[in-house]
Amino acid sequence: MSAILSAGTPAPDFTLHVTPDQTLSLSELRGRPVVLAFYPADWSPVCGDQVTLYNEVLPEFERYGARLVGISVDGMWCHRAFAESRKLRYPLLADFEPKGAVARRYGVYRETDGTSERALFVIDADGIIRWRYVSPVDVNPGADGILEALEALTAEATP
Amino acid sequence: MNLKTPVSNHDHTIGPADAPVTLVEYGDYECPYCGRAFPIVQDIRRRLSDRLRFVFRNFPLTRIHEHAEHAAEVAEAAAAQWKFWPMHDWLFRHQQTLDDDALLAGAREIGLDVERVRRELADGTHRARVRKDFSTGTRSGVNGTPTFYINGIRHDADYDTATLQAAIEQAGLAQATP
Numbered sequence: 001m002s003a004i005l006s007a008g009t010p011a012p013d014f015t016l017h018v019t020p021d022q023t024l025s026l027s028e029l030r031g032r033p034v035v036l037a038f039y040p041a042d043w044s045p046v047c048g049d050q051v052t053l054y055n056e057v058l059p060e061f062e063r064y065g066a067r068l069v070g071i072s073v074d075g076m077w078c079h080r081a082f083a084e085s086r087k088l089r090y091p092l093l094a095d096f097e098p099k100g101a102v103a104r105r106y107g108v109y110r111e112t113d114g115t116s117e118r119a120l121f122v123i124d125a126d127g128i129i130r131w132r133y134v135s136p137v138d139v140n141p142g143a144d145g146i147l148e149a150l151e152a153l154t155a156e157a158t159p
Numbered sequence: 160m161n162l163k164t165p166v167s168n169h170d171h172t173i174g175p176a177d178a179p180v181t182l183v184e185y186g187d188y189e190c191p192y193c194g195r196a197f198p199i200v201q202d203i204r205r206r207l208s209d210r211l212r213f214v215f216r217n218f219p220l221t222r223i224h225e226h227a228e229h230a231a232e233v234a235e236a237a238a239a240q241w242k243f244w245p246m247h248d249w250l251f252r253h254q255q256t257l258d259d260d261a262l263l264a265g266a267r268e269i270g271l272d273v274e275r276v277r278r279e280l281a282d283g284t285h286r287a288r289v290r291k292d293f294s295t296g297t298r299s300g301v302n303g304t305p306t307f308y309i310n311g312i313r314h315d316a317d318y319d320t321a322t323l324q325a326a327i328e329q330a331g332l333a334q335a336t337p
Contacts, residue, residue, distance in 0.1 A: 049303060050302070052220060052222070052223055052303075053220075053301075053302060053303060055222050056220055056221065056222060056293070057297050060294065060297060086222070086223060087222045087223065088222075089222075139302070139315065140302035140303055141300075141302065142160070142297070142300040142301060142302035143297045143300075143302075144160070144163075144297060144298050144299060144300040145300075147297065147298060
């Protein structure tokens with residue numbers, strides 16, 4: 001695995017499917033902070049999983065003007081079923097073909113099991129990575145680190 | 160990961176304030192994992208008696224559990240009538256049916272002024288309190304339900320009786336050693 005991209009690095013742009021007929025590019029989200037949440041796989045078998053948690057915390061992210069985007073190596077049909085079942089209100093990107101290409105560019109692909117790390121990136125309005133965190137793959141990182149990073153960005157913007 | 164909002168007299172607590180260990184749970188009344196944790200916490204509380212203070216904070220996952228928000232608000236409505244814990248216990252014992260009618264039936268069963276509960280539910284009287292609990296949880300690294308904190312430190316291991324009790328007792332020993 002290549003090294004995980006660090007704070008201060010421009011976030012590599014990408015275009016991935018959100019739904020079978022819709023794609024999203026990171027560059028489209030310029031102008032406001034973006035939370036990019038890599039997670040290993042859809043359908044993890046607990047109800048308080050990371051994806052569900054972020055769905056609940058979304059209003060708190062939005063208070064900082066941030067957009068949340070989930071990303072895993074699952075395909076767009078899988079994402080669609082998963083998003084419907086969890087009633088998600090934010091997009092899940094399919095890093096599916098070529099598999100894990102975006103995860104590799106961010107340095108968070110897991111060769112051993114073909115998924116990605118649980119890695120969080122907070123990207124500022126200019127597209128620069130300002131904070132990142134990799135959680136042990138079996139530990140849901142929660143939302144506190146993201147909120148603190150967004151708070152720091154906001155504090156900077158309004159001296 | 161640490162609890163960012165210390166336990167205060169705004170919290171629902173059971174057990175002595177000077178107990179060597181405080182166990183905080185962020186939970187959701189409709190979450191089956193919290194339902195499974197309920198008898199475990201009961202059991203540990205019984206075993207440790209006044210060596211443990213237990214605190215419950217609301218963390219309803221409202222998008223996947225359609226009754227979780229109202230269940231939390233009813234528990235808070237019960238607190239306003241000094242019956243938080245009976246309501247709390249009732250909710251976990253009746254997880255499968257938590258629609259509004261069931262919630263009000265539960266409120267009646269434990270002897271609350273049901274009309275007041277109904278009114279407070281309709282007015283969202285306790286919504287802000289539930290949101291506040293939720294928000295303190297996200298800031299403290301709650302990463303699912305239930306999430307436990309033992310003397311302010313997130314408990315990341317399993318929460319079966321033996322594991323949780325051992326972690327609590329260890330925290331108690333650490334407390335006793337100057």
